[in-house]
Amino acid sequence: MSGGLVVSVRVAILGGGPAGLGLARQILARDDAGEMEVEVFEANAEVGGLAASFALEGVVFDHGSHRLHPSIDPEILKVLNELLPGVLHRRPRHGRIVLGGRFIRFPLRPVDAALKLPWRIKCGLLRDMLVRPSRYDTDSFAATLEGQLGVTLCREFYFPMARKLWGREPIEIAAEQARRRVSVRSPWQIIRRMTRQLWNRGRAGASFYYPDGGFGRIAEALAKDFERRGGRLSVSSPVTGLQHRDPGWQIETGEGRHEFDRVFSTIPISRLVGLMEPVPPTEVAAATSALHSRAAVLVCVVLDSARWTPFDAHYVPDSAVGLSRTSEPTHYAAARSHSDRTGVCIEVPCDPGDATWQMSDDELVNQVGREVTRIGLPPLKPIRAAEVRRVPWVYPVYDHGYDKHLATVRSYLDQWPGLVTLGRQGLFAHDNTHHALAMAFAAADCLGSDGSWDAAGWAAANDRFADHVVED
Structure with missing residues (x-):
């Protein structure tokens, strides 16, 4: 590091x-960081992971629909605003569900x-x-949600x-997935949220923060400030081995x-276990293999049109099509670089x-083109x-027994001094970006x-x- 300081701690x-x-x-950024050396290893050529952005024909795309939720810790938001002055804006949500x-x-x-829902749904x-049932089972995602929200x-x-x-x-899905992924607990809570919009359009769930230039600007700003402070960022550097060499670690x-x-x-926690040397015990390897994540194919198209629809996102549960969500990132940002074209990202969940x-x-482009028109959206043209981007680790799957498998893996990793896992992938968790930053x-x-290391503070x-619940 600069200044001729003696390095005492390498992270x-x-x-x-x-x-x-x-x-x-x-x-x-801490005042007492003078004798610390920090290096970040990123396998990809750019930073951001799932929260990275990329450009295609001058249109910026994210890896799916990404937003920064307003419930973010104010101190973290303050840091981001300092790193992105005049760039991070609060924007209204403007989506639709089929x-x-x-x-x-x-x-x-x-x-x-009230006007648009079919009568059978109303x-x-x-x-x-x-x-409402006075009691209901909580042994699965299905039983929990039906008990809370109705059929x-x-x-x-x-x-x-x-x-x-x-x-x-x-x-087949554990009840914990309902708690971590669905923030409402009753039909009345949905009604209350809807009613609040009549006089409070700026409430947290109806808006989000988003930076001009794509969601990836957040990770890029953090990386730039990290390097400015003397940190080393090694991109295109996948880690191929990890071994505990008392009292520290050797990374290959x-x-x-x-x-x-x-x-x-x-x-991803499963990838971390696969890097460990010596090879983990059989029961740990088996537990790791039992943890599943769903992948997604992202089909990103640039259209020669000012906009595709007036809406920023569409959520599509319809089982007749494979896509789950569309997003038009040009509606997310307060400013856009091109007025003669727009971008559409279509997410298709799958398995590697x-x-x-x-x-x-x-x-894939032809398939999603047929699917969007099938559900009543405009054609993807011209x-x-x-x-097309294929992303292998997107949605952690909490099937029955996942908690025991995860506990086995976490117990194995926790025994190693000086090794800490965090983040959505590191904890096999359903979390938003503001949750990852809080970690x-x-x-x-x-x-x-x-x-x-303050072990008690980290346990707390x-x-x-x-207690994190995903904010959709």
Whole structure:
């Protein structure tokens, strides 16, 4: 590091997404960071991970629909605003859900829902509000949600969407997935949220923060400030081996072996276990193999049109099509670089190696083109350019027994001194970016300038993380 300081603590961070870069930046932003050396290893050529952005024909795309939720910790938001002055804007949400073959505004609005929902859904919702079970089973995603919300919303939206996102029948999914992924607990809570919009259009769920130039600007700003403070960012540097060499760690990459005192990992937990040397015990390897994540194919098209629809996103539970969501990122930002074209990202959940994953790019573009018109959206044309991205780790699957498998893996990793996992992938968690940043800032607070670790503080932070619920 600069200034001729003697390095006393060397820290490695695996993964250059928001969690890894947020942690790296916060370590070096502290007043007592003078004798700490921090290096981030990112496998890709650009930072950001799932939260990265890329340009196609001058249109910026994200890897799916990404937003920064307004419930973000104010101190973290303050840091981001300092790093992105005049760039991070609060924007209104303006999406739609396909329910019963009709487009309904999302977030839900009372008048729109009353006028557009099919009568069978409205009658079903009324019945579910008036006839609530006094007790219900909580042994699965299906039983929990039906008990809380009633059968109508479950069968029209949550269950078909669950089949798409996680590739399982709702009864095969653990109840914890309902708690972590569905923020409402009753039909009346939905009604209250809808009603509040009549006089409070700026409420948290109806808006989001988004930076001009794409969601990836957040990770890029963290990376830039990290490097400005003396940190080392190694992109295109996948880690190929990880070995505990008392009292520290040895990391192997294509450039050789590197020695560190502490390692923080934000990469997928199953990949981390696969890097460990010596090979983990059989029961740990088996538990790791039993943890499943769903993948997604992202079909990104640039249209020679100022806009595709007036809406920023569409949520599609319809089982007749494979796509789950569309987003038009040019509607997310407050400013746009081109007025004569727009971009559309179509997300198709799948499994690595399945039929969807193996389709050619042209086949995928043609398939989603047919699907969007089938559900009543405008044709994807005229197409100026298209790019398909295949993302292997997107949705953690909480099937029955996942908690025991995860506990086995976590117990194995926790036994190693100086190794900490965090972030969505590192904790096998359903989290938003503001949750990942909260983990990063908490981890930085637990790391002493002498390399010591506040285990009790981190345990308390993990208890808070367990209460995170995804904000859609």
